[in-house]
Amino acid sequence: MSRREAPLADRLAALREAVELAEGRLEVPEVGQARALLAKAGARAALGDATVVALAGATGSGKSTLFNALSGAEVSRPGVRRPTTGVAHATVWGEDGADRLLDWLEVPRRHRHQPEPALDGLVLLDLPDHDSVKLEHRLEVDRLVALVDVLVWVLDPEKYADAAVHDRYLAPLAGHAGVLLVVLNQIDRLDAVSAKECLTDLRALLDREGLAATPVLAVSARAGTGVAELRGELAHRVAARRAATDR
Ligand SMILES: Nc1nc2c(ncn2[C@@H]2O[C@H](COP(=O)(O)OP(=O)(O)O)[C@@H](O)[C@H]2O)c(=O)[nH]1
Ligand SMILES: [Mg+2]
Incomplete structure (x- = not known):
């Protein structure tokens, strides 16, 4: 090893x-x-073996839409207020200790997901926009990025190669494959040929940054494409963390 x-x-x-x-x-x-x-x-160790996963990305990449798609009907139900933009928002799978953990993370807005054994222990955060015009939103992103277990970086077909994201957030995670997942969202906006080109280009970019072991998932948060695969990846991470802390 x-x-x-x-x-x-x-x-x-x-x-x-x-x-x-x-x-x-x-x-x-x-x-x-x-x-x-x-x-x-x-x-953090004293707060149990939950897996904290954050959805991060640019304004309009689709973080909140994906957060709702993963969180299920009770969050996205019409009439439930959308997450405010400057404060992270959490959905919790399972009960144990999540409130103390979220107090420690200073994330006040919380939903509880109905029981779903494969994801039991998952704490999912919808982060503010990393490119917000408001400094305090960007500082909140950086504070939470430093504390979470897994980062799901949500990219879109226009800005997927943004150097600000790759240099500042993705490339520094080279060699730590377990802590990063990359989502190419809004895949429904591309035809099959462009989607393939975009995914190939993104894959090559990540490989060059030392992120060859980081999965890239093609997703449409709006249409639901790829969301099941993302849930599967999250279930793996939850199980891996539980195994590591059970030693
Ligand atoms: N076509 C398409 N639109 C999407 C998708 N995901 C999000 N959107 C739209 O993109 C806009 C921004 O989404 P939002 O979730 O608020 O992005 P956020 O700023 O990253 O939280 C909204 O109008 C969404 O409906 C997707 O997969 N496909
Ligand atoms: Mg949002």
């Missing part, structure tokens, strides 16, 4: 040891940063 794939608990133990050794000997900011990371990981 490569060092990168070592279980999180082992890597945290190694980091704790390094911080203890550095204490009083090394006066560099990295020691303080490592101490903060250990505190964060410890607090």
Whole structure:
């Protein structure tokens, strides 16, 4: 097993040891940063084995439509107010500890999904737009991106190659295949040939960024295409995290 794939608990133990050794000997900011990371990981571990998945993307990419498609009728029912744009919105599958976890994440708006065993333990967040004109919305995106377990980056056929997204959010996750899924949404807006070209181009772009192991899913949040496949990917991530924390 490569060092990168070592279980999180082992890597945290190694980091704790390094911080203890550095204490009083090394006066560099990295020691303080490592101490903060250990505190964060410890607090999160005490909140159970839920898998926090965030839908991130640009304004109009379809995050909220996809959030509703995954969350089911009770959220998207007409008359239920759409998520406000500056604050993340959560749907929770299963009960255990999610409220304490969402308090810790500072996500106030919550829905509970009906029981669905494959996704039990999933906490899904609809994030603000990463490209919002409002600074506080962008800061909220970055705060939550740093805390979640899995990022589902929602791209659309126009802006899928946006360097701001790839350089800032996707490329830094190279080598961490388990924490990222890429969705090419609005696939219904392309004919079959253009859809294939767009997917091939996006795949090549991600491969060049070191993200060859990251799945790309073609989705239409509006028509429901690919949503079942996305649920399947999320079920895998939930099961993997449960297995890792059950050790
Ligand atoms: N054709 C099409 N339109 C979509 C799709 N997903 C979202 N939209 C539309 O795109 C617009 C923006 O969607 P929204 O979910 O609010 O995007 P957000 O800003 O990322 O939350 C809305 O008018 C949606 O109806 C899709 O898969 N196909
Ligand atoms: Mg939205």
